[in-house]
Amino acid sequence: MLPSALYYCCMLDSRILMRGSPRSDGIADRLAQRDAVRCFEGKTKLAGQWMFCLSRICRPTMGEACRTPDVCGLTIIRLHDTLAIGEGSVGKTDALTSWRTGMDRAMREHRELSYLCAACRMMLYKRDMAERQRVWRELPSFFDSVLAGWEGIAS
Numbered sequence: 001m002l003p004s005a006l007y008y009c010c011m012l013d014s015r016i017l018m019r020g021s022p023r024s025d026g027i028a029d030r031l032a033q034r035d036a037v038r039c040f041e042g043k044t045k046l047a048g049q050w051m052f053c054l055s056r057i058c059r060p061t062m063g064e065a066c067r068t069p070d071v072c073g074l075t076i077i078r079l080h081d082t083l084a085i086g087e088g089s090v091g092k093t094d095a096l097t098s099w100r101t102g103m104d105r106a107m108r109e110h111r112e113l114s115y116l117c118a119a120c121r122m123m124l125y126k127r128d129m130a131e132r133q134r135v136w137r138e139l140p141s142f143f144d145s146v147l148a149g150w151e152g153i154a155s
């Protein structure tokens with residue numbers, strides 16, 4: 001199976017991965033055991049990647065364009081903490097999902113997070129994009145598979 005198909009399967013409930021999904025004729029569509037094992041292992045790795053992305057996005061290192069690095073550095077650390085303990089953060093396997101919506105919502109809802117300057121906000125958006133590109137490139141490795149040509153597909 002292609003890594004992208006395995007990735008999709010990792011969004012499925014574990015019971016469906018084990019038992020399969022019933023078709024209209026009553027027969028269950030089921031993954032080969034080898035692919036099911038890859039998905040269970042992949043789920044764990046993708047959940048780790050989801051949180052790893054957040055940590056890499058919210059590194060408190062500001063770019064040269066930032067004029068308030070002390071304020072922005074602290075704000076980025078607080079943003080990370082707010083998102084990391086937020087609802088739905090732990091155990092989520094959809095590591096290709098952008099953190100941008102969550103970042104924007106947190107900055108709207110928490111006054112102390114609204115102090116982030118425009119340059120740092122753009123920096124976080126760029127990191128978010130870069131992280132999703134990295135996860136996509138590395139996708140085969142999460143399923144213990146090497147796919148010739150994936151680099152070309154992924155870029």
Ligand SMILES: [Zn+2]
Pocket residue numbers: 062066067068069072116117118119120121
């Ligand atoms: Zn800044």
